[in-house]
Amino acid sequence: MLMTALDTLYHKVEKYGNVCVGLDTALEYLPHPLIAAAYDPMQAILNYNCAVVDATEDITACYKVQIAYYEALGLKGLELYAKTLSYIRFKKLLIIADVKRGDIADTAARYAKAHYSGDFEADFVTLSAYMGMDSLAPWVSAAQESGKGAFVLMRTSNAGRQDFQCQKLLAGGSVYEAVGDKLRALASSCRGECGYALFGAVVGCTESEEAAAIRKRYKDLFFLIPGYGVQGGGGKEAALLLDGRGNGGVVNASRAVLKAWKKNERIEGMGKREALLGAMEEVRSFVVTMRDDIRDAVEVLLSKEEIHAKR
Secondary structure, eight states: OBOOHHHHHHHHHHHHOSEEEEOOOOGGGSOHHHHHTOSSHHHHHHHHHHHHHHHHTTSOSEEEEETHHHHTTHHHHHHHHHHHHHHHHHTTOOEEEEEEEOOOHHHHHHHHHHHHSGGGOOSEEEEOOTTOGGGTHHHHHHHHHHTOEEEEEEEOSSTTHHHHTTOBOTTSSBHHHHHHHHHHHHHTTSBBTTSOBSEEEEEOSSOHHHHHHHHHHTTTOOEEEOOBSTTSBOHHHHHTTSOTTSOSEEEEESHHHHTGGGGOGGGGGSOHHHHHHHHHHHHHHHHHHHHHHHHHHHHHHHHHHHHHHHO
């Protein structure tokens, strides 16, 4: 059976939990002592990113790096992006490049080359299927050749999802279900050893009412789950999108992790070294709490299912 990148991620989740740490890092997210002591803002951000990785690598399934935060800084920002990815690869950890590409034909193939190899190499990318399944086809081919993967936007965590994703179709169902059904169809030809399709889906955890139905309908899709923390989602909502083994998805938190140090007001008055150490203690504490929050919610769901099965 085909061994996919999602199989590797599945085993990471088994070992380290469901947390995906987002390195959507802006200079203003850093403690002021680190900014003030920096001779170069780019180096300050890189140092912070590397410190976050070091502090969480044994409690995190993967890292999501949002390219927009680096593109906004120009050419030096893209160099910073490449160096951040390089450090994560050096540590032999998994990367989701949050690039949200969605073009077709040769353009898509070149995007795939850019993000599956070279300076911007990642294990997974995020994609939009708005232009149709032919926008995904070059990525599928490239993924099969390179052993990479992707997460396709299906039902996101932002309020604007109602504008298009949740609109009902004349043929029945919603737009996001049409996307999910197409992705599910891919599974028949590209299923990995853990039972999941070659590509997963982005499904937000901000609407618990729909979460259980989505997981039941798309049992063979691995989910990238945004919305935890700042956007209002929690362990209970995320757990509904996981499979019966507490796997089948990674739950992303970015700003909540990167700015976890703000809980300790003393950090602002520390020196550079002490501030970095203090910040990483808070970052690690947040990730541990998040991981355990999700695990506890999964246990509660499993207990309820066992009770229901006995009746």
